[in-house]
Amino acid sequence: MEHPIISEHSALWNSAQLARHPDWDRTLPPPGTPECNALLKQVQHDLEHGSGACLLHGFPVDDHDLGSAQATLLSMCEQVGTPLSQSAEGDLVFSVRDAGFKMDDPRARGPNTRKKLSFHADRCDVIAFLCLQPAEEGGENDVVSSMLLYNELARNHPDLLTVLMEPFYYARHTVDLGNENPWCQQPVFSFAAGRFACNVLRVLIDRAAEMDELPDLSHEQVEALDLLQTLCEEPERRMRFRLERGDILFLNNWVTLHRRTAFVDAEAEELRRHILRVWLSVPNSRPLNRMFKDNYGAVGAGAVRGGMRAKVD
16 A cells, blocks of 8 residues: 655654754743743744754753742643643653662553663653753663654555554553543554644553453564664664753654663762653644544644543542
């Protein structure tokens, strides 16, 4: 089956092109000022209509304790979109740091371990990261344009792209305790009203395949998912960088995939890697394929969608 090639779009880039992109690598004015708010509105626009990846430098980490840093980040993010719950407890700001959980602990999730993560997208339109403290060693970030991946597959592996445009089963996340559905379905690549979207989280696909009531992954599905990760790994495609103290990274989850490398922490607690994460639903978002409704709650352009439902006792 032939698939159309995306010929031109600001979110279609390789690592060298993103490095030169005007959306990338900007200085943050003092938070709360009109200049900062204006920049964040520009970021909101650029995430949907530009590269989909915006890196800002200069958040005044030393002027804040943890609580005020969380509050300031949340206030800044509200200039971009609506913050979403990231847990059954309704947390709007999540601390990405090694929590020391064993891997069989149900509270363990990739962001609170030191391990290397696979390329993925989160359950939101836009994700924001603020670096309070980088790791002693490692913990680099990788970002790739999912439009670039789509084009590579369309040109050279159209059969596997067809597989990735069909629905995959996703198991409910271990911490998504407010969600009554044990599983849902959604495609990796899709279009709605002519608008592109890519979204994948391999760990939940693999967990679904282990569920007795759901089918195993086919050979073609495994081959397609493996190839997608391999394409992401190519240095000329992915942008690798290290978030330093005061850096804020915004990503559009529908046009980028991201991951973090493994890291080693310092002995002193105050020097251990600590990133604050916010999930956002943005008012200028694209429409989505109807298959995303079960997982996101809504698929209309500009709808508030994504995140985790708070658990009701």
